[in-house]
Amino acid sequence: MKVLHTAGRDGTPAQALIAQLECRRNTVDERAVPVARRILEGMRKGGDAALRGYATRFDRISEQTPLRISEDEIKQAWREVSPAFRAAVQTAAKNIRRFAQRQMPKDWSFEPVAGLKVGQQVRPLESVGCYVPSGRYPLPSTMLMTVIPAQVAGVKRIVVVSPRPAPETLAVAGFLGIKEFYRIGGAQAVAALAYGTESIARVDKIVGPGNAYVTAAKKLVAFDCSIDMLAGPTEIVVTSETGDPECIAADLVAQSEHDPDTVAVFITTQTALAENVSAEVERRVSKNSIAREAIRRSGIIFVTKTVAEARGITNRLAPEHLTVDAESDLEWVMHAGSVFIGRYSAQPMGDYISGPNHTLPTGGLARVRGGLSVSDFFKIITIQKYRQQGMKRLGASAIVLAEAEGLQGHAEAIRVRGGHA
Numbered sequence: 001m002k003v004l005h006t007a008g009r010d011g012t013p014a015q016a017l018i019a020q021l022e023c024r025r026n027t028v029d030e031r032a033v034p035v036a037r038r039i040l041e042g043m044r045k046g047g048d049a050a051l052r053g054y055a056t057r058f059d060r061i062s063e064q065t066p067l068r069i070s071e072d073e074i075k076q077a078w079r080e081v082s083p084a085f086r087a088a089v090q091t092a093a094k095n096i097r098r099f100a101q102r103q104m105p106k107d108w109s110f111e112p113v114a115g116l117k118v119g120q121q122v123r124p125l126e127s128v129g130c131y132v133p134s135g136r137y138p139l140p141s142t143m144l145m146t147v148i149p150a151q152v153a154g155v156k157r158i159v160v161v162s163p164r165p166a167p168e169t170l171a172v173a174g175f176l177g178i179k180e181f182y183r184i185g186g187a188q189a190v191a192a193l194a195y196g197t198e199s200i201a202r203v204d205k206i207v208g209p210g211n212a213y214v215t216a217a218k219k220l221v222a223f224d225c226s227i228d229m230l231a232g233p234t235e236i237v238v239t240s241e242t243g244d245p246e247c248i249a250a251d252l253v254a255q256s257e258h259d260p261d262t263v264a265v266f267i268t269t270q271t272a273l274a275e276n277v278s279a280e281v282e283r284r285v286s287k288n289s290i291a292r293e294a295i296r297r298s299g300i301i302f303v304t305k306t307v308a309e310a311r312g313i314t315n316r317l318a319p320e321h322l323t324v325d326a327e328s329d330l331e332w333v334m335h336a337g338s339v340f341i342g343r344y345s346a347q348p349m350g351d352y353i354s355g356p357n358h359t360l361p362t363g364g365l366a367r368v369r370g371g372l373s374v375s376d377f378f379k380i381i382t383i384q385k386y387r388q389q390g391m392k393r394l395g396a397s398a399i400v401l402a403e404a405e406g407l408q409g410h411a412e413a414i415r416v417r418g419g420h421a
Contacts, residue, residue: 001252001266001278001299006309014302021263022316025232025363029212036187036216043191048198054188059163061183068199069170069181077167078174085168089144089175092353096144099355100152103374109383115390121381124154125226127201128377129193131161131208134185136259136290138166145357145372146208147176153377159203161189185210187217194225207372209359228376229369232362233261236347237319237336239310239329240268244343249280251323251340251347256285256294264294265317266301267310274301318366321347337366391417 004014042050055061078086109119130146133139143160150158160178162169163185173181182200184192190210196202202225206218209231218227236255238248248266256262268274278301285292304310311332314322318335327341337360340347351358359372395414402410 001264001281001295001301003271003274003278003301003303005271005303006313007305017300018302018313018316021265022364024263025365029216032212032216033220036190036213036220039187039213040191040195040217040220043188043197044195048200051184051188051192051197051200054186055163055184058186058188059184061164065183067182067184069165069173069183071179074170074174074178074181076174077170078172081168081171085171086175088353089140089172092141093144093148093175095353095355096148096357097152099357100149100374103149104152105375105378105380113390113393115387115393117383117385119383121383122378123381124156124378125150125204126155127157127159127203127205128155129159129161129203129206131185131189131193131206131210131214132165132169133208133210133214134162134164134166134169135211138169140166140168140172141352141358142208143169143172143176145359147173147178149357149372149374150207150377151176153374155377157201157203159193159200161185161193163189185214187213190214190217190221194221205376207359207376228359228372229361229365230363231359233263234258235263235317235320235362236323237265237267237314237317237321238323239314240266240273240323240325241270241307241310242325243273243323245273245276245280247343247346248277248323249284252277252281252295252299253284253288253291254346254348255321256291256299257288258290258294260290260293260297262291262294262298263319264299265319267304267313268301269304269307269310271303274303277301318361318364320360320362320366321350323347335367337361337371386417388418392420395420 004010006014039054055067056063105122107121109117111117128150132142147158158178160173160181161184163183165183190206192200193203193206205226207228215230219230234255236252238251240248252264256264266277281295285295302313315334320337322336323340333339338350338356340350350356357372361369398414399411
């Protein structure tokens with residue numbers, strides 16, 4: 001990894017690179033947008049016939065293969081995986097479910113003034129579609145991370161789509177009790193979920209990461225069907241003064257093997273630590289071609305003059321994954337998708353088994369939202385109940401505001417209920 005000092009001879013290029021990383025965003029590959037738009041239009045016009053055509057063309061699924069996977073096939077997949085895999089899935093699912101349950105909000109109400117009762121009701125979405133990638137790597141862990149929060153929220157209909165799902169992905173679906181699973185992917189799967197076809201009913205929301213075409217399609221349907229977020233390349237930042245070079249390098253390489261476009265950054269004030277991490281990363285990527293390409297493109301180490309500067313840069317980058325030295329560091333962390341503390345908190349543990357969701361904001365979106373959570377699968381309905389006492393107490397003020405806006409009908413609707421001064 002290249003080492004740049006933020007002051008001295010390297011200062012100018014280092015500051016320029018920091019500014020460039022800070023302004024990165026989840027830009028959808030412009031080449032994918034027109035293709036995704038054509039597919040979406042084709043799906044809206046052609047329905048099931050178009051879906052079958054795209055599945056044959058892009059996903060290499062034969063015309064004889066049913067697109068909907070039978071419940072028997074799903075259940076059989078769970079029975080056929082190894083006992084070790086079943087045990088690992090059960091452990092991960094238990095932790096993910098417990099974490100999601102802790103995130104659940106509650107119904108509540110109170111009386112801000114006598115005669116007025118206000119509150120909220122938590123209601124789940126009726127249907128969601130979970131996109132589970134199966135491209136470079138099969139990702140059964142994404143099935144756990146998207147389906148379980150929806151189940152905890154109480155979503156009644158959960159639809160899973162995945163092109164050419166791996167046996168492990170089918171097995172996890174069997175474990176989770178998924179009944180509606182389609183072997184479809186790409187923009188055509190997003191279209192089927194967002195708009196529906198003759199055989200697939202539309203859903204209220206689409207969650208889960210995908211390739212550039214999936215991301216482009218999610219962006220294009222976002223005003224017709226709710227989505228979680230636009231997935232960009234994986235990001236990792238490690239900000240450390242006392243970390244172990246091997247552990248830091250191992251995490252940088254681990255996240256970099258997701259995609260050649262992964263952003264991998266190490267920030268420290270310690271020059272010796274920076275050089276040791278750089279050397280260790282180079283050693284570890286020698287046998288990992290994807291990680292090696294990612295490090296070559298976007299792997300960088302910043303050596304700052306002060307700890308405060310290191311922390312400031314970290315927050316400016318608003319990374320998807322962030323590793324820090326100690327729990328006390330949480331006091332200064334303002335923008336991050338998920339934080340890992342100390343040498344034993346390997347970032348891949350969060351990808352699989354810790355409990356917090358691994359579907360996280362990228363491209364600086366951590367400035368404004370956290371990762372996928374149970375809150376993505378429900379809505380808050382607010383409630384107001386007036387008694388005569390409350391109307392008399394608050395009505396006059398509401399009338400003043402209504403008349404200030406020129407809305408006489410609003411004012412009259414309050415007056416007829418006794419809301420006079």
